[in-house]
Amino acid sequence: MTPVNVFSDEDAARLFGRGSQAHRMARAAIRANDTLQLSVVGILDSEAGVATTGTLVLKGSASGTGQVRVSVCGETVAIAVASGDSAGALMLSLVEAINTLDVLPVTASLADIPPPSSGGKSPSKQLVLTARNKGACGNQIGVAVTVSAPGITAALTPMRGGEGDPALDAALTAMFSAGHTLVISPYASKTALTTLAAWLDKVSGPLEQRITMGWYRGSMLPNGELAAIYAAIIASESDPARPLNTLALPGADITPQDKWPGRSEQENALAKGLTPFEVNGSQVQIVRAVSTYVKNSMGVTDRSLMDITILRSLDYVRLACRARITQCFPREKLNDIRLQRIRSELLDVLYALEQLEIVENVDAHKDQLTVTRSRQDDSRADDSIPAAVVCGLHVFATTIYLLSGGQQHRG
Template structure:
């Protein structure tokens, strides 16, 4: 019986109230909520360190500056998952940061028609060439062509560049955002008109990423389930791992994972993930990509959030909007295997698309330095987070104010716990609950007579990642 109708009532009559605490039996929805941490431009309308929901790339351009790191990451994420629930917490460029620069130099006079094509992060900027066109005029046209594409991560201006150790007239390319992110804009130059030669200077010299700590503090209580970072450095990922452990711990209980990207070599990538060894961070590796680490992470995070079932394996899933690097740079199977044994999540080119091979965390060793596959797959920790949400939601429904700590209440808690586990088993998130039901234990705490402790087995269903067969010849 409930105490909705006060026992102090003395006026005769029949009184009927409603108690909704036993109505809900459905499990919690566990909706995914992605947040992107990225740099803004001074032209953006939203101040730094202000978590803001974003619904389109155009909004991101207005909020954070067109062509900014934040704008470009949002555009990639929404292109990969149009139904994404997305927020951005922007950062200002570091005050001591240096912008990356690159350049193009043309020489000669065209003796045939053709094009000068500059690819910037996979986007082609082309200038038409006619017979007799001079290099200086074509470079002026190239500057105008680059400026006409404000979504690019860099700007262009006429200036001096270095060709074979000597200064020369050219097109100077400067990253919009200062810091190391500007070094990650891949460039390719193609000149098809005869009589002209071209020299390309890759983007370099960018230094000084902003600290992640202020942004992580700003989003601490927001409840994001996927945190996307553009910075794949020891310091940044260590700060993110600490943040994820805190918000996901037993007191805060807002389970989240972090996603980073890596466009460098296998050796440098596995060195990075090996030092990190974090069960809540996954780093996607797309070797020799022309996109930035942040854009690689944004696509991965958006696709991860598209999967409603946290226990569903994320194998061979398409990552829309990623570039296809030259075939010579595609990882071999042995390199993919090496990556997966060292906490690095490889991407694979499959036809005209890019796929994620297997979503794993960077956790590879236990505290004693022994190889440990317990939390290898990212689905494991995400499923445990969901089990916690489901159980906490049921407890809050059935016992909204706790109630009295009696043996009867302990039995009710145990019964509801089993009901949740069987419901999760029906969704194939956990399995064999009959075999584990005796491990559901609810007891009074020995040192606090107002506290009950529950033991909840969670035999998480593992993904079918590998299927083998033997064909016998008779």
């Protein structure tokens, strides 16, 4: 289980299987950001996993022409209907058409409808959709059906019944030393999130506050594909302090209008650590990118690390300081003069970051920048770096007041 670099849709299909969860997530990420530096760790389905299934039953005989259209994750498979076509023949045609489109996350087959509990054999057939990958993620696959031909009716059972997502431990272990700045996981169970949080804590410090989760009600796309699009757009922004508000999410589906949240619902989601996505015209965009850190260790609401840009900026400061120290002091002795030089270099880094508007007020806080010898290790220099991160402009509050009659006409 090794991370592999993926440069195209076809790379992902060849490596992980066309239509697999890994292929579709990589495909979504690359379509959203074609300059993305992407590596993927393939995970085998759990041996105890159960694949999600959904069913479609067509009935009747066509009394006119039209179409039967099945949409899976926003991709439509359509067949033509001629007058006189039977429901059974149409379902067989749909099976062939769905299986031809091998990028879909499902396969199709015909099966007998289970007999009623009272006994007996049902003579009818149903079209069964089965997720390519086992596990609960398949339950998120959105399916819809539309019939325009008269005389044909359709009954759709949504995708359900998937269980047993694979464990993340081995995949995360394989990534431990790779230095990734964004990690995308399609799994949102308590077990998966706990495993991810523990791993992130090991590679980068106290961390539940660094997880960011999108919220997009009514989407036909599985969580993994939405997460891949979201992460690809985060990666496209080179300025860590610049808000991601209004950035488009290419590839995200347009949800029905009755699923669109109001402003108060969006604010409620933000307060709970969720990043709302919203439809704006013909595209989907980020409302405000936040982390899941909403309360401190004492359970008190804490908004200091709410915005993901604050955390990305702190990471940027850390990497910039580390890069400068490794460049300037690769083979040095540790003495008081060296400590002063290290402090000078770190201060220079902060001034450069101030010019980039990533931190501010460096002069006001520079006395807090300290570099000292460790009391526990004579070969270690301990530094404390103040970083007044530049916050994003997210709220514009205005007061409009009416002047009295005399004031209005005074001039």
